[in-house]
Amino acid sequence: MEHTGGDAARPFVEQAGATFPTVVDEHGVTSTLLGFKAVPNGVLVDEDGVIRWAKYGGFSIDKPADVEVVERFLRGEAPGPSPVRDAPYTLGPVERELVETKLRLGRLLDSLNRRDEAVTEWRAALQLDPENLVIRKQIWVARYPERFHPTIDWDWQREQLTREREDEVAAGICGPDGCPVPWA
Amino acid sequence: MMTAMTTTVGQTLPDLTLPRLDGGELRFADLRGKKLLLFMWGSW
Numbered sequence: 001m002e003h004t005g006g007d008a009a010r011p012f013v014e015q016a017g018a019t020f021p022t023v024v025d026e027h028g029v030t031s032t033l034l035g036f037k038a039v040p041n042g043v044l045v046d047e048d049g050v051i052r053w054a055k056y057g058g059f060s061i062d063k064p065a066d067v068e069v070v071e072r073f074l075r076g077e078a079p080g081p082s083p084v085r086d087a088p089y090t091l092g093p094v095e096r097e098l099v100e101t102k103l104r105l106g107r108l109l110d111s112l113n114r115r116d117e118a119v120t121e122w123r124a125a126l127q128l129d130p131e132n133l134v135i136r137k138q139i140w141v142a143r144y145p146e147r148f149h150p151t152i153d154w155d156w157q158r159e160q161l162t163r164e165r166e167d168e169v170a171a172g173i174c175g176p177d178g179c180p181v182p183w184a
Numbered sequence: 185m186m187t188a189m190t191t192t193v194g195q196t197l198p199d200l201t202l203p204r205l206d207g208g209e210l211r212f213a214d215l216r217g218k219k220l221l222l223f224m225w226g227s228w
Contacts, residue, residue, distance in 0.1 A: 008227040013205060023202035023210045030224060033198060035190030045220040049196050049213075059223070070221055082193050137226065 026107060031134055032100050038133040042066060044073045053079035091129055099125045103135065115142055130173055136164070 013022050025031070034043065034054070042059035044052045052073065059066055073079040091099065106121035119142050126135045140147065140160065147153045147160075191198060199213040 009205060012225075012227055021210050022205040024205055025202055025224075029200065029202070030222075033191055033200070035192075036224070039224045039226050041222075041224040043197075043220075043222040043224070045197050045215075045222065047217050047219060049216050051191065051193050051195060051197055054193055061223075074219060134226070 028100065028103055028134060031132075032096060037129070037131050042070070044070065044079055053082050055083045095128050099129045099132070099135075102128075103138075106138070110142065119143060127173060130168060136161070 009022065009024060031037070034041075034056075036056040038057045040059050041054070041056045043054045046052050053069060055066065055069075061067055061070075069079050102121045102125035106118040106125070108118075109115070109121065110118035119139055122135055122139045122142070126132060126139065129135060137157075140157070144156075144160075147156050197212060199211065201209050201211045204210050
């Protein structure tokens with residue numbers, strides 16, 4: 001389940017040789033529905049469609065502990081308790097709809113090459129939901145494409161996040177302790 | 185889709201239809217009867 005758009009995702013899926021279906025969620029529907037603010041996430045769903053386990057942030061098939069949970073679930077055993085979320089979704093329903101609407105409007109504007117207006121909408125969304133790393137990265141991709149193509153500059157992302165959090169604290173957006181941004 | 189409630193562990197995953205990368209659509213309700221691992225990631 002990919003969160004940026006098909007063109008950006010395709011090389012990763014091909015490189016991984018994924019045999020499972022990959023879907024694209026460019027409007028952030030799952031983020032709102034499941035209430036997560038960062039990826040990578042793993043969610044286990046049983047045969048009846050009930051969510052049995054979820055790890056939001058830092059889920060990886062390279063982590064033995066995560067793989068063990070999945071294998072237990074496949075064997076028919078209880079997957080165990082889900083990790084506690086670092087930063088549970090705390091927005092009220094009205095704010096959440098506002099964030100989602102602004103994200104959607106931003107993506108529409110971006111698709112019409114009205115990038116400045118798109119970023120304005122995304123910034124407004126981020127101000128409402130400053131912990132949301134998905135929105136923050138969307139802005140970065142628009143503003144600093146050279147940090148994402150041809151390769152992703154992870155060191156820059158960490159530095160940029162630190163800079164932005166300092167600015168936000170100075171502006172009083174997230175309080176004296178900053179915004180609790182989950183970092184996968 | 186607009187929804188005010190966050191779906192959590194122990195609740196039923198709402199039905200969703202999302203576009204597949206290889207074309208067509210995937211409807212989650214069509215996957216009932218199977219165990220699923222949903223892996224969410226971003227290319228950034």
